[in-house]
């Protein structure tokens with residue numbers, strides 16, 4: 014059975030009193046409330062700059078609504094028609110545009126994806142094939158950022174060709190307003206085949222009578238240049254575009270051939286022999302407009318992944334004839350203000366406010382509404398499905414490895430209904446995919462990209478955050494089957510290493526060896542072991558919440574398999590025969606996109622167990638310090654080598670919060686603030702690393718609020734300090750979470766915190782805070798206060814309960830009044846029992862005869878003191894009556910900070926006794942026991 018391991022510790026009066034007195038003094042002496050003007054953000058959409066992250070974050074600047082199906086945004090070119098300049102279609106440093114395509118993903122890696130159906134307004138006459146324009150020398154235009162506007166729901170650029178383009182969207186439609194220069198032919202190219210990574214088919218038809226261009230493209234090929242398993246199409250996007258000006262002429266092209274007057278064309282780029290679209294191949298069509306009535310042309314465009322008729326129906330429903338561009342734009346702005354306005358931050362600087370709302374904006378772009386207005390959507394079986402009752406939308410585009418770490422929790426915090434529909438959507442996808450939960454889904458295709466089984470962590474997190482309105486029991490059944498049934502794909506190396514085809518690569522080894530070996534089918538055995546441990550922890554939590562105790566137990570145990578790849582202080586790759594390959598903590602061998610040193614921390618569900626294996630809190634703190642800093646003391650937060658942190662990528666993003674587990678919450682406050690202030694900005698380079706469909710931006714949003722979800726499947730929040738003096742979160746289902754933190758912009762350090770009016774020393778919040786809301790009142794300072802926040806967040810282990818916890822304890826004479834025997838069984842390493850008596854012993858009364866399986870002793874260094882004071886020699890005894898004792902453990906020469914001792918079979922007793930024989934490593938005479946734990950068999 015999994016259980017939270019956190020200090021119960023109700024009784025630490027002396028320490029608590031000292032902290033309270035210090036805080037009281039600080040509060041009286043430093044009136045900070047008036048330091049920051051509280052500027053209410055009434056139109057948060059105004060604070061969004063959609064150019065943020067467009068140089069390196071791989072975001073796109075174009076128009077989209079929250080979770081919208083359409084993302085109408087520029088396609089830059091650097092002179093090669095077969096390569097998008099950056100995965101989002103746009104790179105801030107590349108100021109030439111070859112089209113405005115209807116779909117995009119924000120922050121992907123590889124060579125992008127989607128970018129379907131580029132429209133290019135061209136000032137001139139089409140006389141050669143656009144597909145033959147291999148260097149984009151003719152049908153493209155430069156532009157200046159001075160002539161560009163990038164707002165939430167609106168994008169505008171005046172190209173150097175003289176054409177001004179404005180774009181806005183509803184969920185499934187777009188409105189374009191194109192103003193052509195006088196004296197030039199007003200042409201519109203529709204480059205049907207030119208999805209970012211090409212197409213296998215495309216077709217287009219022009220109907221001058223209805224001023225309509227419609228068609229479709231069949232694409233996929235996400236990361237197809239890396240591996241042949243991805244070199245395939247798996248979706249078709251249909252579009253219909255209706256213009257408000259008559260067509261003066263029409264034409265089409267395929268490959269190098271232009272057909273003036275043509276009204277239909279077909280032909281994809283193909284993916285060539287190497288997964289790249291082929292230069293010179295492809296098709297499209299064009300029209301010229303009769304601009305005698307004015308140089309401005311309006312377009313209304315509907316899309317669908319199901320059918321041409323659904324694209325038309327979406328257009329009719331959301332953007333019917335007569336709807337003005339400005340109406341659609343206003344609705345898009347309103348939609349953003351509604352969703353962004355669920356979090357109100359006040360009192361920050363303009364730059365902080367812009368960074369925050371731009372990050373929140375980027376957090377709410379994906380997954381995307383995928384069903385049409387009539388409820389139909391394409392399943393992963395390539396069949397048309399219809400929403401069932403209770404599901405308001407089907408969502409697509411699940412960047413699993415990224416978004417399970419916090420983005421889906423943020424979405425669900427704000428919109429439990431959306432979170433639940435995302436969970437149901439993932440279940441539907443799995444049901445339509447032979448029960449396989451693909452780790453990275455693009456539209457209705459599974460791409461398998463990255464590692465682990467992230468849906469198994471994501472759905473339990475959504476449920477924990479209140480997104481319960483999906484068929485959770487069916488999801489659990491399906492996920493358990495996937496996690497216990499070895500498939501042919503699990504036994505395959507196809508796609509290795511970036512896109513291994515199996516949902517659980519080498520699941521057979523997981524079931525037999527209890528880790529994924531170095532020579533298994535996963536991208537990296539050690540990293541996969543961590544990912545699978547996390548996924549199985551998620552399943553154990555969902556099972557627990559659904560009342561399935563045996564499944565909770567089964568997966569709770571599997572969640573601890575990470576221990577099998579912990580060796581000599583690190584998570585390490587391990588051979589199938591149990592031996593360890595040569596090891597370098599800076600190497601990424603065994604890991605995806607990270608080193609052993611970076612991945613070693615990635616045990617979010619049992620940080621306590623990890624720290625214990627490292628040697629206790631003091632060791633963990635020291636290692637974290639060196640992880641985040643260079644040897645000269647400067648920060649090492651990215652690009653600092655494999656032994657240092659990489660806060661620009663997912664494996665490291667939780668780590669600044671880990672100090673909270675070691676009793677040094679002030680160092681979390683310091684490190685998180687440093688990352689917020691130095692790696693993030695409201696600029697094109699202001700997102701560190703690819704934004705990964707909002708995963709990185711969601712980290713920023715959480716961290717700027719001073720909160721962070723960590724353990725998948727759980728809804729406790731870790732606490733740092735907010736960046737803003739005032740934060741209000743209004744959940745879509747009612748509760749409000751409010752944070753008051755006067756002086757926050759310049760004072761990151763928590764001196765005290767009250768939760769709903771009651772002081773707390775916890776550096777975390779219980780699940781009830783997310784569920785029911787509440788208020789946090791921070792007292793902050795510019796000076797670190799290491800004594801606040803020493804109550805660690807929960808960790809989860811499979812060991813049975815510590816039966817000694819909180820039981821009556823006696824012992825030899827204590828060193829002083831605040832180092833008494835009960836402090837060795839109070840669950841906290843913030844205090845200890847100390848004795849210098851000639852015969853040193855600690856005795857616990859369990860209250861009833863109890864079968865014992867193991868003991869854990871937390872020594873001096875586990876509590877932050879020198880390891881020289883760790884207990885060297887000791888015995889552990891049990892007794893039925895407190896008189897007749899049986900010695901069950903004889904520990905000699907111990908040096909560990911935390912020592913664990915299996916009890917012999919049959920060990921049981923009501924009384925436990927720890928006899929300290931040699932209390933220290935040196936000749937010192939004081940026994941120091943921070944915790945004495947006994948685990949039931």
Ligand SMILES: [Ca+2]
Nearest residue numbers: 662663703705
């Ligand atoms: Ca990343």
Ligand SMILES: [Ca+2]
Nearest residue numbers: 836841844943
């Ligand atoms: Ca203690």
